[in-house]
Structures are given as structure tokens and as C-alpha cells.
Amino acid sequence: MKILLLSAYDAASHAYWRKGLVAHFPDHDWTVLTLPARYFSWRVRGNSLSWAFGEAETLQQDYDLVIATSMTDLSALRGFVPSLGQIPTLVYVHENQFAYPESGREYGSVEPKILNIYTALAADHLCFNTEYNRQSFLDGCRKLLKKLPDQVPPGLTASIADKSSVVPVPLPEHLFLSGELKAGPLQLVWNHRWEFDKGPELLLKATEQLITAGIDFKLHVVGQQFRQVPAAFAQLKTVLGDRAGSWGFMESVADYRRLLQQSDVVISTALHDFQGIAVLEGVAAGCIPVVPDRLAYTELFPADCRYRSGDGETESLVAMLTRLAQIKAAGSLPCAPSVKQLGWQSLGKDYAELIRRLTGQPAG
Incomplete structure (x- = not known):
């Protein structure tokens, strides 16, 4: 099975997860693209641009599955590279932009939160590391969408919830x-x-x-x-x-x-x-x-x-x-x-089941 793994803001915890995932499933053919964890505002807005025009040949290969972190601007990336829109996609959500405490030094842009929502809607399935992360994400989506002035389709948060699950980052x-x-x-x-x-x-x-x-x-x-x-x-x-x-x-x-x-x-x-x-x-x-x-x-x-x-x-x-x-x-x-219960020996089967369901493989 050919899997494209995208880590758009490859902070230490994200690298920890993706390296463990690749190591636990050595029989799959992995292609991994990462971007450095710096220049946050540019990275979350620009990762689709960087990859679509800097890694076009890699992105246009035939894959059975795309796994991306929630920092990936998935909706824009699928627009820039239309073939990615035909491949089942799992988004892994390490954290969300709705539940960060304020330091007083933030640039008050709502864009990272909007990008979280767009990526969630563009994914075929979302996997959160904890229920706290999932619920704070959904609560944040709901509150933000209520503040938008008009033309907000109903049921967006519910559709995200319906295609989400919780599987923690496993420990080696x-x-x-x-x-x-x-x-x-x-x-x-x-x-x-x-x-x-x-x-x-x-x-x-x-x-x-x-x-x-x-x-x-x-x-x-x-x-x-x-x-x-x-x-x-x-x-x-x-x-x-x-x-x-x-x-x-x-x-x-x-x-x-x-x-x-x-x-x-x-x-x-x-x-x-x-x-x-x-x-x-x-x-x-x-x-x-x-x-x-x-x-x-x-x-x-x-x-x-x-x-x-x-x-x-x-x-x-x-x-x-x-x-x-x-x-x-x-x-x-x-x-x-x-x-x-949080080790790869226990959680590996949950990841295997997610991959199986998204790629349409038969059970067993």
C-alpha cells in the first residue's frame, strides 16, 4: 500500500507521532513530506503553496491513502493538486487552534482557526489524540461559526463530529x-x-x-x-x-x-x-x-x-x-x-483499522 504522509508543521510531538507510525507499519510504502516548525503564520497558510508547486511530482503519484496533520491546509492542497481529491484522506489532530491559552503576544487573526475548520471539512476522517482535544475542537468550531455574519451552511460541526474518532499518539x-x-x-x-x-x-x-x-x-x-x-x-x-x-x-x-x-x-x-x-x-x-x-x-x-x-x-x-x-x-x-494501553502494542490495531476502513480493504 502506498501512503503519502504530510506533516505541515513538524514540531517535536508531530515528528514523534509520524516516525512511530512509519516504524510500526514497515510493510507499507511511505512517502513523507515535512515542513519545519517555524514561522507559524506563514507555515499554516503557505504549506499548500510550498508543497503544490515545490513537490508537484511527488504529490501527483498514485497513492492509496493520504495521512496529514491538521496543520496541513488540505482544502487548498486538494485544489492545487486535483488528483489528491480522489484519494481517501485521514487527518490527525495533535492540537487545535481553539484551545490555546493567550500569552498577550498573539496576532489576533482568526485565520488559523478557519484553516482548522477547512481542513476538517476536506478530510474523509479525523482522528484526535484525546477526547479533550476533540471536544474543544468541536466546541471552538461551533462558537466561531456562530459569530460569522452570514451564509454559513448548517450542520458543519456535526458533519465533522460524525467523521471523527479518538486514537492517542502511541508510546514506543x-x-x-x-x-x-x-x-x-x-x-x-x-x-x-x-x-x-x-x-x-x-x-x-x-x-x-x-x-x-x-x-x-x-x-x-x-x-x-x-x-x-x-x-x-x-x-x-x-x-x-x-x-x-x-x-x-x-x-x-x-x-x-x-x-x-x-x-x-x-x-x-x-x-x-x-x-x-x-x-x-x-x-x-x-x-x-x-x-x-x-x-x-x-x-x-x-x-x-x-x-x-x-x-x-x-x-x-x-x-x-x-x-x-x-x-x-x-x-x-x-x-x-x-x-x-497507550503503547503501540495496544494502539497499533486501531491505526490499522483506520487505514483498512479508509482504503476499503476487507476485514481480517
């Missing part, structure tokens, strides 16, 4: 490791992009309260960094002093996996996460998740792993970490919840 099987309980302070890891939407201010406040309360812990702060880093990180490092563990981006994947395996708790303070791969990798390595009671986390982890959102959020996070530090000091820790 080699990530499932046995945790290592070590003596000493509670080992905490925060392993996210160093940006405002991952909530560094909440992490800073919670850390200050833990220190004031005399809690014994070490905090590892790792993850991808960009040119502009929120000031909270420098403040956090100063506040931590000798409680700071690993700091910054870890070049060695092996060292990163070892850090997760040797940590006790993986923390999220995110203002937005559509699946939370970083947390899931920590849990797969044996870490206990301590995550906010919002976003995708309400469907991923039990209530005793989630701290309160909204009023009292910092205090709730601190209380959970304090309790875990006390339990470890007494000589034990609870087991991390299982996330084996």
Missing part, C-alpha cells in the same frame, strides 16, 4: 521501564517545553512553598528551550539552590530515559496539553504523575493523581507533593498508574 514499547526507588529526597522531574503555556510560574510558586515548609526534595527541570525563555526559570534555579538537579535540555536520550527511571514523580503545571506525551513518558518509566485536574489529564489519570485547578491550585499541588515526600521518607511510594 521501549519506554516502558521499571522505576527505581532510591533513598534520599523525593525526586521530582518537570520535563516540558520552556514556554509560558507549560506553567512555569505555578512551578515556581509551588517550589517556594515546598522550601518554606521544609520539604526534602530535588527538582529536575528539563525540556526543549527556545530563544525567549520565561523569567520564571531563572528565578526557579536561584530559589532551588542545591535542590536543583538536572537542568536544561538533555542531549543524550539515554541519560533522559535514565533520569525518568530514577525519578519518583513527574509534574505538569501546564495551561494547555492536548495529550501530555512528556508526562506519559515519565509514567511509563515508573514516575507517579502529579498533574492538574483539567485538559486531557482528566481522561488519562485517576483523581488521586490530579491536583485542584483554579482557586487554591498552588496549595493543592504543594499538598500532593508534600504527602508523597512524607510517604517516601517512611520508606515506600505508591506505584505509578499503568499506561501500557
Whole structure:
């Protein structure tokens, strides 16, 4: 089977997914086109132009299936390359433009949201990584379409919902490791992009309260960094002093996996996460998740792993970490919840079924 895979804004999480997909189905003949994850406004508006006139020969080949990320301007691409309109298309939705928190630096254009809708309508099927992502997408579509002045056909959101499903981004099987309980302070890891939407201010406040309360812990702060880093990180490092563990981006994947395996708790303070791969990798390595009671986390982890959102959020996070530090000091820790159901071994069959249905292959 010949499959064209399009990743129009190939950020780390998108590359993680597409590489796993290709690796899990080696018998298919894959053609992969990607565009760098930079110049966001141009990329989401211009990817169809870049590909249609820069990769015309590749796009005009015979394919059995097109799989595209939701950043792909699919309606325009199918217009520029009419042969693509005859090929069944699966759009994978890692995130949506309706559920991002505002930093105050946004350019107030509605165009990325409109492009999300156009791509959804042009697809034969949409697959979301979580139900939270699906529902926030559909809610956002509904609200935006109601604001448009006139000539909006009825039933657009319903038609998108009817051809959508939820299949998470799978975790590679080699990530499932046995945790290592070590003596000493509670080992905490925060392993996210160093940006405002991952909530560094909440992490800073919670850390200050833990220190004031005399809690014994070490905090590892790792993850991808960009040119502009929120000031909270420098403040956090100063506040931590000798409680700071690993700091910054870890070049060695092996060292990163070892850090997760040797940590006790993986923390999220995110203002937005559509699946939370970083947390899931920590849990797969044996870490206990301590995550906010919002976003995708309400469907991923039990209530005793989630701290309160909204009023009292910092205090709730601190209380959970304090309790875990006390339990470890007494000589034990609870087991991390299982996330084996999110591995390729479990989810691979769901992707295989999507491919089978869209290409009209017989069952079995």
C-alpha cells in the first residue's frame, strides 16, 4: 500500500507521532513530506503553496491513502493538486487552534482557526489524540461559526463530529521501564517545553512553598528551550539552590530515559496539553504523575493523581507533593498508574483499522 504522509508543521510531538507510525507499519510504502516548525503564520497558510508547486511530482503519484496533520491546509492542497481529491484522506489532530491559552503576544487573526475548520471539512476522517482535544475542537468550531455574519451552511460541526474518532499518539514499547526507588529526597522531574503555556510560574510558586515548609526534595527541570525563555526559570534555579538537579535540555536520550527511571514523580503545571506525551513518558518509566485536574489529564489519570485547578491550585499541588515526600521518607511510594494501553502494542490495531476502513480493504 502506498501512503503519502504530510506533516505541515513538524514540531517535536508531530515528528514523534509520524516516525512511530512509519516504524510500526514497515510493510507499507511511505512517502513523507515535512515542513519545519517555524514561522507559524506563514507555515499554516503557505504549506499548500510550498508543497503544490515545490513537490508537484511527488504529490501527483498514485497513492492509496493520504495521512496529514491538521496543520496541513488540505482544502487548498486538494485544489492545487486535483488528483489528491480522489484519494481517501485521514487527518490527525495533535492540537487545535481553539484551545490555546493567550500569552498577550498573539496576532489576533482568526485565520488559523478557519484553516482548522477547512481542513476538517476536506478530510474523509479525523482522528484526535484525546477526547479533550476533540471536544474543544468541536466546541471552538461551533462558537466561531456562530459569530460569522452570514451564509454559513448548517450542520458543519456535526458533519465533522460524525467523521471523527479518538486514537492517542502511541508510546514506543521501549519506554516502558521499571522505576527505581532510591533513598534520599523525593525526586521530582518537570520535563516540558520552556514556554509560558507549560506553567512555569505555578512551578515556581509551588517550589517556594515546598522550601518554606521544609520539604526534602530535588527538582529536575528539563525540556526543549527556545530563544525567549520565561523569567520564571531563572528565578526557579536561584530559589532551588542545591535542590536543583538536572537542568536544561538533555542531549543524550539515554541519560533522559535514565533520569525518568530514577525519578519518583513527574509534574505538569501546564495551561494547555492536548495529550501530555512528556508526562506519559515519565509514567511509563515508573514516575507517579502529579498533574492538574483539567485538559486531557482528566481522561488519562485517576483523581488521586490530579491536583485542584483554579482557586487554591498552588496549595493543592504543594499538598500532593508534600504527602508523597512524607510517604517516601517512611520508606515506600505508591506505584505509578499503568499506561501500557497507550503503547503501540495496544494502539497499533486501531491505526490499522483506520487505514483498512479508509482504503476499503476487507476485514481480517
